[in-house]
Amino acid sequence: MSKTLSEKLWERHLVHEAPGDQDLLYIDMHLVHEVTSPQAFDGLRLANRPVRRPDLTLATADHNVPTIHIDRPIADPVSATQLRALDTNCAAFGIELYPLAHPNQGIVHVIGPELGLTMPGMTVVCGDSHTSTHGAFGALAFGIGTSEVEHVMATQCLPQIRPRTMAITVDGDLQPGVTAKDVILAIIGMIGTGGGIGHIIEYRGSVIRALSMEGRMTICNMSIEAGAKAGMIAPDDTTFAYVEGRKYAPRGVLWERALDDWRTLPTDSAAEFARDVALDGSAIRPHVSWGTNPGQVVPIDGAVPSPESFDDAGAREVAARALTYMGLVPGTPMREIAVDTVFIGSCTNSRIEDLRLAADVVAGRTVKPNVRAMVVPGSMMVRAQAEVEGLDRIFKDAGFEWRAAGCSMCLGMNADKLRAGERCASTSNRNFEGRQGPGGRTHLVSPAVAAATAIAGTFATPSELG
Amino acid sequence: MQPVTRIVGTAAPLDRSDVDTDQIIPASWLKRVERTGFGIGLFSAWRENDPDFVLNRPEFGGAKILIAGPNFGIGSSREHAVWALTDFGFEAVVSPRFGDIFRNNATKTGLVPVVVSEEFGEALLRAVEHDPTLEIMIDVAEGWISAPSVGLESEFTLDEFTRHRLLEGLDDIGLSLRHVDKISAYETGRPAWMPSVDPD
Ligand code: SF4
Numbered sequence: 001m002s003k004t005l006s007e008k009l010w011e012r013h014l015v016h017e018a019p020g021d022q023d024l025l026y027i028d029m030h031l032v033h034e035v036t037s038p039q040a041f042d043g044l045r046l047a048n049r050p051v052r053r054p055d056l057t058l059a060t061a062d063h064n065v066p067t068i069h070i071d072r073p074i075a076d077p078v079s080a081t082q083l084r085a086l087d088t089n090c091a092a093f094g095i096e097l098y099p100l101a102h103p104n105q106g107i108v109h110v111i112g113p114e115l116g117l118t119m120p121g122m123t124v125v126c127g128d129s130h131t132s133t134h135g136a137f138g139a140l141a142f143g144i145g146t147s148e149v150e151h152v153m154a155t156q157c158l159p160q161i162r163p164r165t166m167a168i169t170v171d172g173d174l175q176p177g178v179t180a181k182d183v184i185l186a187i188i189g190m191i192g193t194g195g196g197i198g199h200i201i202e203y204r205g206s207v208i209r210a211l212s213m214e215g216r217m218t219i220c221n222m223s224i225e226a227g228a229k230a231g232m233i234a235p236d237d238t239t240f241a242y243v244e245g246r247k248y249a250p251r252g253v254l255w256e257r258a259l260d261d262w263r264t265l266p267t268d269s270a271a272e273f274a275r276d277v278a279l280d281g282s283a284i285r286p287h288v289s290w291g292t293n294p295g296q297v298v299p300i301d302g303a304v305p306s307p308e309s310f311d312d313a314g315a316r317e318v319a320a321r322a323l324t325y326m327g328l329v330p331g332t333p334m335r336e337i338a339v340d341t342v343f344i345g346s347c348t349n350s351r352i353e354d355l356r357l358a359a360d361v362v363a364g365r366t367v368k369p370n371v372r373a374m375v376v377p378g379s380m381m382v383r384a385q386a387e388v389e390g391l392d393r394i395f396k397d398a399g400f401e402w403r404a405a406g407c408s409m410c411l412g413m414n415a416d417k418l419r420a421g422e423r424c425a426s427t428s429n430r431n432f433e434g435r436q437g438p439g440g441r442t443h444l445v446s447p448a449v450a451a452a453t454a455i456a457g458t459f460a461t462p463s464e465l466g
Numbered sequence: 467m468q469p470v471t472r473i474v475g476t477a478a479p480l481d482r483s484d485v486d487t488d489q490i491i492p493a494s495w496l497k498r499v500e501r502t503g504f505g506i507g508l509f510s511a512w513r514e515n516d517p518d519f520v521l522n523r524p525e526f527g528g529a530k531i532l533i534a535g536p537n538f539g540i541g542s543s544r545e546h547a548v549w550a551l552t553d554f555g556f557e558a559v560v561s562p563r564f565g566d567i568f569r570n571n572a573t574k575t576g577l578v579p580v581v582v583s584e585e586f587g588e589a590l591l592r593a594v595e596h597d598p599t600l601e602i603m604i605d606v607a608e609g610w611i612s613a614p615s616v617g618l619e620s621e622f623t624l625d626e627f628t629r630h631r632l633l634e635g636l637d638d639i640g641l642s643l644r645h646v647d648k649i650s651a652y653e654t655g656r657p658a659w660m661p662s663v664d665p666d
Contacts, residue, residue, distance in 0.1 A: 022625065
């Protein structure tokens with residue numbers, strides 16, 4: 001029978017299935033971080049259970065770490081306690097941990113792929129909703145809650161309801177200056193924040209095939225913003241070339257065997273999806289969000305919409321609330337909106353390719369006076385690579401702060417926060433109320449638009465800079 | 467987990483769609499390493515900034531059921547959102563659509579996610595706004611939600627496994643461990659190219 005990529009992966013990982021039970025899936029890699037794990041470790045202790053497969057578990061500290069002065073003691077005592085709990089728990093349960101300042105430390109979804117721990121055909125979970133990122137490799141990857149973290153630790157399995165399949169096909173050619181971030185923002189703008197609930201999305205089409213692995217990760221990363229259980233892209237030569245030679249990638253005969261296996265994964269040509277959505281890639285423009293959820297976006301050439309322009313009453317109300325929170329007036333051209341802060345970072349856009357692109361835009365230019373601009377590399381490896389390439393100098397010379405790795409202002413758990421009323425162009429993934437700091441106003445953009453906006457002071461694309 | 471068979475009580479109407487888990491429990495609360503004490507953080511930004519916010523209104527004090535618009539619990543995977551709701555006193559949330567991770571998290575702690583049609587959700591929300599003392603019944607065993615005094619009732623679906631777990635108060639790790647032989651057998655057949663983490 002013809003099957004989709006996600007169906008093949010689901011079936012390969014079935015440990016148990018029976019009527020009246022949820023499917024029990026085997027988990028090939030479990031990534032752990034400090035925020036969603038302490039209560040799971042406590043649960044194991046209470047029930048006197050070990051971690052079944054510490055060798056399939058990797059921990060790092062990312063959400064709650066400082067990104068400056070990382071060699072000093074952590075100032076916030078509550079954060080320090082949480083990071084200490086991760087150290088103690090990993091030591092007690094035999095889990096490998098990349099702590100703050102370790103050369104492999106970084107955002108879970110950046111370090112998994114760069115170490116070669118994320119590969120096609122695997123199941124990957126993490127107590128973090130953006131685990132969907134790893135689906136870019138043709139892996140089945142999804143975010144879980146703390147009870148499920150404990151479940152995976154104890155059993156290396158998870159009971160799950162089988163999601164429905166959904167294809168999103170983006171054909172055509174992207175116009176110059178349009179990036180993967182713009183593609184995914186356009187998709188969420190179209191299907192909405194609940195559009196993917198209960199589904200695993202497979203992204204297909206010529207635009208997706210032409211993307212680098214970094215671009216594909218950006219797309220899959222934001223699947224959760226459309227509500228999807230997971231996002232996936234079929235593995236191909238681009239995938240294999242990225243994986244080959246990485247720390248945990250198989251070598252020699254095993255590599256050949258893996259390749260043979262991975263080539264059988266793509267969706268069969270006769271397979272059908274429960275839902276099909278298509279977008280014309282050639283028509284996508286750079287996008288900016290205007291509201292307080294990632295579906296509230298417009299092309300940068302557009303203007304702040306008026307609530308009356310929405311068909312249903314619910315959407316009108318949500319839009320009106322969002323505009324009040326964001327302090328925006330309908331009809332204002334996006335290009336005339338000034339920002340206070342620019343944040344280049346997060347698991348969506350903090351990989352080396354993102355930093356190269358942004359550095360290219362700011363090289364030889366200066367950040368607009370009174371704009372605070374910062375670059376937070378996704379991992380210490382990305383940071384080191386950027387420094388080898390001299391990107392740090394370019395950013396610093398332009399007036400950006402150059403930080404150590406972590407989630408930072410993506411969620412404002414550490415000291416990197418927006419103040420109330422501050423407006424930020426951010427390469428992250430969530431523009432929820434208060435996400436980057438209480439009262440802060442977030443506009444989601446690509447690294448190219450973020451970089452150009454830092455220079456112009458108002459939303460801009462690189463091509464408009466003088 | 468305590469068994470949950472029936473919930474009877476009043477409700478609080480949260481007339482908003484797309485309520486994300488960052489609103490349910492803002493990030494500043496996530497530094498705690500315990501499972502308890504999150505109730506004071508529930509919707510803290512909205513409670514602090516809006517005196518008319520539903521949870522600030524005394525007539526909805528003591529509500530056991532939260533009625534919200536579509537797409538409740540989207541966004542971050544933080545189970546702290548569920549712990550905040552239960553710690554505050556909620557035993558069920560009613561919405562036409564839940565974020566998948568939130569919904570899973572809820573059932574692990576015994577917070578019942580009640581998925582209803584948009585029409586029913588809207589009607590129930592209006593009825594509760596009109597009469598904050600309205601008594602609502604949720605029957606987990608039968609999969610029914612009703613407000614008898616205003617003649618509203620509807621079925622809701624839960625998968626068999628989840629219903630069984632809620633009714634019996636079962637620990638689902640224990641349930642999975644019944645299959646430990648199958649897990650071990652599966653492990654012997656995993657491809658050799660799959661990675662395992664080396665200690666540094
Ligand atoms: S960068 Fe942001 S979205 Fe990504 S894992 Fe960290 S907090 Fe979550």
